[in-house]
Amino acid sequence: MASTLKSLFTTENGVSKPIDARTHGIIDYCHAGLFATVALLCWKKNRNAALTAAGTSAFILVQSLLTDYPLGKKRVIPFATHGAMDAGFAALSFAAPRLFGFSGTKAGLFFQSNSVLESTAVALTDWDSDHARAEEDR
Template sequence: MNLPNAAIEQIEKRLPKVVDARTHGIIDYCHAAFFFGMAWMCRKKEPRAAMAALLTGGFILVESMLTDYPLGVKKVIPFETHGRMDAAFAGASFMVPKVFGFEGTTAANIFVGNGFTESAVVGMTDWNSEQARAEEHDGGFAIAS
């Protein structure tokens, strides 16, 4: 296990579970908007970073819209599975600058910071609480079996 992933695992285990499903959804949509904004800001000076940010924002938006939490649109991804996807995404954020070829730039630092921030959100989210399950069925958000 590499150092960033080991750090992520420790962060996730030790944080208090204070983020509920609805709050996590709000964070997700803000997260997607952040990366779309980053794509716009980087489009001329850092086109590779802009493409990575655009793909990241798109991934986060689609994942959010398909999750079975209160702000999901078509609830096909269980909330707990969303959490595992977020954890994997946090680890992958460290590799994005190398894969897309913009290492050593300010944009690369944003992706590294995102890895740690995403880890903190994953670590503070209560993925399997009774409250999270109850919210999945509140206000017409029932999940079809």
């Protein structure tokens, strides 16, 4: 799976990705915190967005804790699989406002903007699992 992701997101001249496994982990935990904050901010005005953000925060946190990278705790999800999940999450984030009934709102715009940022993080991350393991061993 790592080679598939690498081929999708590596330029033809083999330019390496600037986001390593440790940095991606930091981004993940910040991402979970951001969605938890959005859930709190939306709670009174937009319950659907708040619940979707809370669920997203919980998903990102659990995924991060279970990923085999330097900041993971249980390490049952290979780093490359985490990347595939992130790519799917980027698409879901774009569709979430329509799916959960809050399109056309500020929260909906936040989720759609997150889709672009998530896609960028996926594209700029080095998903090579061996490299991720090497980062941990330093």
